[in-house]
Amino acid sequence: MTERTLILVKPDGVKRALSGEVLRRIEAKGYTLVAVELKHATPELLAEHYAEHVGKPFYAPLVDFMLSGPVLAVVAEGERVIEGFRSLAGTTDPTTAAPGTIRGDLARTWDLPVIQNIVHGSDSPESADREIGIWFPAL
Numbered sequence: 001m002t003e004r005t006l007i008l009v010k011p012d013g014v015k016r017a018l019s020g021e022v023l024r025r026i027e028a029k030g031y032t033l034v035a036v037e038l039k040h041a042t043p044e045l046l047a048e049h050y051a052e053h054v055g056k057p058f059y060a061p062l063v064d065f066m067l068s069g070p071v072l073a074v075v076a077e078g079e080r081v082i083e084g085f086r087s088l089a090g091t092t093d094p095t096t097a098a099p100g101t102i103r104g105d106l107a108r109t110w111d112l113p114v115i116q117n118i119v120h121g122s123d124s125p126e127s128a129d130r131e132i133g134i135w136f137p138a139l
């Protein structure tokens with residue numbers, strides 16, 4: 001089934017000039033770019049985006065990290081793209097993310113207050129609908 005997902009190149013990825021590499025992998029897999037925009041998050045927007053994590057020990061450092069620079073917000077479309085992009089991204093911890101994935105190839109664990117892992121991808125159709133509404137209200 002054709003669906004849409006919300007992808008973010010997080011501030012670490014933008015700073016390291018990996019936005020193009022992430023877009024290249026999305027397109028090379030055969031997904032279609034529907035929207036791409038460099039944006040600055042706000043605490044309010046992140047509280048919505050990361051609602052499931054509000055109150056967790058890593059929430060405050062996660063917000064600081066996500067406010068540390070611009071993010072590239074992307075909507076991509078394709079057959080099972082939600083699951084497919086999570087697979088392209090690799091698991092949360094970049095040290096153990098499989099080689100061949102974005103996180104496995106391009107990120108490593110740093111001695112930092114929160115994991116920095118280059119990308120975000122929606123984890124379900126409900127999350128995708130909600131997150132696309134947050135980042136691209138006009139879509």
Ligand code: RTP
Pocket residue numbers: 058062091092113114115116117119120121122123
């Ligand atoms: P994402 O939402 O960014 O696509 O990542 P995910 O599903 O793989 O991971 P999730 O559990 O949703 O966590 C969101 C982001 O919070 C940071 N995090 N740090 N223990 C920690 O230091 C920790 N746990 C989570 C990561 O940046 C993770 O991607």
Ligand code: MG
Pocket residue numbers: 123
């Ligand atoms: Mg998540």
